[in-house]
Amino acid sequence: MKKIVILISGRGSNMQAIVQASQSQQWPAQIAAVISNKPDAAGLAYAASQGIPTMVVESKAFQNRESFDTALQQAIDSFQADLVVLAGFMRILTPQFVQHYENRIMNIHPSLLPSFVGLHTHQQALDAGVKFHGATVHFVTAELDHGPIIDQACVRIEHADTEESLAQKLLVKEHQIYPRAVRLFVEGKLVVEGNRVIVNGSEADSCAI
Ligand code: GRF
Numbered sequence: 062m063k064k065i066v067i068l069i070s071g072r073g074s075n076m077q078a079i080v081q082a083s084q085s086q087q088w089p090a091q092i093a094a095v096i097s098n099k100p101d102a103a104g105l106a107y108a109a110s111q112g113i114p115t116m117v118v119e120s121k122a123f124q125n126r127e128s129f130d131t132a133l134q135q136a137i138d139s140f141q142a143d144l145v146v147l148a149g150f151m152r153i154l155t156p157q158f159v160q161h162y163e164n165r166i167m168n169i170h171p172s173l174l175p176s177f178v179g180l181h182t183h184q185q186a187l188d189a190g191v192k193f194h195g196a197t198v199h200f201v202t203a204e205l206d207h208g209p210i211i212d213q214a215c216v217r218i219e220h221a222d223t224e225e226s227l228a229q230k231l232l233v234k235e236h237q238i239y240p241r242a243v244r245l246f247v248e249g250k251l252v253v254e255g256n257r258v259i260v261n262g263s264e265a266d267s268c269a270i
Pocket of ligand 1: 071072170171235
């Protein structure tokens with residue numbers, strides 16, 4: 062049984078999709094804990110309702126990034142996590158922290174990386190006038206919103222689309238690709254070769270529109 066610790070900062074709908082998939086598909090894995098850096102994160106209630114241990118490591122209570130990351134690492138490691146899943150976790154992590162979980166920490170970013178890193182990705186896509194937008198699941202490296210890409214999904218940008226409508230359309234795709242990527246990890250099917258992620262001998266899925 063692989064142990065997964067999920068980090069959230071807010072709503073936690075991706076966390077919920079992962080928890081549900083792990084239960085309905087009977088993964089060889091256990092969601093060992095859901096940890097939030099914000100005490101009022103809505104997702105904590107859902108996790109607790111599923112009998113998953115929850116914990117708050119409040120980022121505001123720490124004086125600097127290093128001390129917060131050290132406390133967070135201790136919390137994660139107390140659950141003996143094999144995999145750390147960032148699901149709407151709104152913190153920049155120190156290189157030391159990321160290094161500690163090399164190739165066993167993943168994130169979902171709401172753009173087709175390497176385009177549109179950082180915040181407000183839907184607006185960035187609209188401003189750039191691109192015809193496709195998407196989401197990316199990737200292993201986390203020290204560079205923000207970079208790292209070997211595990212899977213991506215796309216949506217077509219229509220003339221009437223807004224930041225809100227794109228976010229809504231994309232969330233549906235996020236809830237498909239993120240649980241799938243986590244499942245591939247717990248099944249031991251992901252191999253990182255340089256910047257590429259290989260799934261069972263073939264490269265990860267092509268863009269699923
Ligand atoms: C998602 O859009 C995700 O891509 C981004 O933050 C949002 C989190 O949503 N990293 P939720 O908390 O999983 O509902």
